[in-house]
Amino acid sequence: MKAVVMTGAGAPDVLELRDLPVPRIERPTQVLVRLKAAGVNPIDTKVRQRGTFISNGSPDILGCDGAGIVEAVGSHVSAFGPGDAVYFCFGGLGGSQGNYAEYAVLEQHCLTPKPQSLSFEEAAAAPLVLITAWEALYDRARLCAGQRVLIQAGAGGVGHVAVQLAKGQGAAVVTTVSDTQKADFVKKLGADLAILYPEEDVVEAVLAWTEGDGVDVAFDTVGGETFYQTCEAVKVYGDVVTLLQPSELGNLKGARQRNLRIGLELMLTPMLLNLQEEQAEQAKILRECGRLFDGGSLRVEVNQVFPLAEAAEAHRQLEAGSMVGKLVLGMD
Incomplete structure (x- = not known):
């Protein structure tokens, strides 16, 4: 798969597009998602500047927000199946792979059905905020x-x-x-x-x-x-x-x-401390927001969509400030 990895901590130039193996489902409660888009957030630029919170020896891939299509599920997954469109906030802080990539594996309790009224790019812009x-x-x-x-x-x-x-x-x-x-x-x-x-x-x-x-x-x-x-x-x-x-x-x-x-307020706390119940509660928030999106009472503003290979440029624009809405990386 194509993925943007951090070659070290520093300026946007440390972000590099590489070919990596597609991650595998390792636990029966996990889901493999083929990502269609990833949101770009200020936390991504801070982690890039300072380094990840956790390092497990794997290439560091940023990106907490993602949206895509379920590709495969573990044997204990009942809420989702191949072909389901989902969005979520998980990964990208180190340890767990982020979403600047074409595929990601995560636990089913982190996932929420993508709002039908949103494109994948809009859905990927939404979770963290x-x-x-x-x-x-x-x-x-x-x-x-x-x-x-x-x-x-x-x-x-x-x-x-x-x-x-x-x-x-x-x-x-x-x-x-x-x-x-x-x-x-x-x-x-x-x-x-x-x-x-x-x-x-x-x-x-x-x-x-x-x-x-x-x-x-x-x-x-x-x-x-x-x-x-x-x-x-x-x-x-x-x-x-x-x-x-x-x-x-x-x-x-x-x-x-x-x-x-x-x-x-730090919505990253459940990820940082591995609080699974709280991660599931945050997924419920996204589910409720999905109803608001589909009911027409909520919208998310996508300022610009960059190709995955241009993640560094997206970081430069975000760090320049005065941004209206959100920046997104598109995988297609």
């Missing part, structure tokens, strides 16, 4: 109907699905964007207000929108100093969920004074 936004808003922040929520970087990969999930929960949504084109994009997704952060003070704009109260829930997808800015826009006893490490230069005094509840 869907699970991240779902867990952050619904599980960490316990977002409820009628609440007001701030989503930082609403046109990005996680942000643009978070806007939709928040609106689907019956919340009012304010989000930050860098230009008017992105503002139009997030408003079409349902955002009630788009703040142009290069031109406006985000905290002042949020407080004006909430008549001085602040939002009930804030979702920081940016990290660093943005985390502390986000806290300033949240009401007393409100919730903040962040994906990234806050800057060491910030101060949580104001957040403590207003008794904010701060949550950390």
Whole structure:
């Protein structure tokens, strides 16, 4: 099979297209998937830069998100059969093979039927950002109907699905964007207000929108100093969920004074710690999102599809920033 392997940790040039053996089913609960597309996520670029979390001596293949067709199943697999279209988030951190390849083997509990309304490229773009936004808003922040929520970087990969999930929960949504084109994009997704952060003070704009109260829930997808800015826009006893490490230069005094509840979201935890029940729960999230896709209340934006051999270029574009939606690798 064709696969993109890491020849070492470093710049995008360490990604190299090679011919490798097709992986084999080794356990009766495993499934062999012929991949049609793989999503490209910021975690892929970070692992490429720093090296994989685990090394088992095999060539390191990146890519957590995948979509494809079941090729073969183990003797104890009952939920899937050859020919089934599936999508999933598994692999790509080291140890388990990622999805920058034409085939992958994974446990059946990680798989979910692909939404019928999505192409393979769209389906491959969705899993990691869907699970991240779902867990952050619904599980960490316990977002409820009628609440007001701030989503930082609403046109990005996680942000643009978070806007939709928040609106689907019956919340009012304010989000930050860098230009008017992105503002139009997030408003079409349902955002009630788009703040142009290069031109406006985000905290002042949020407080004006909430008549001085602040939002009930804030979702920081940016990290660093943005985390502390986000806290300033949240009401007393409100919730903040962040994906990234806050800057060491910030101060949580104001957040403590207003008794904010701060949550950390890392959807990779089940993979990193080999928590199979939690992996199965994340697959249930994707199944529920599949119903939303097919019902027309959720969409995923694919910015560009690259051939598998151009994975390095996809990484360069992602690292350049200001991305609307997601990048995908296509196997055909």
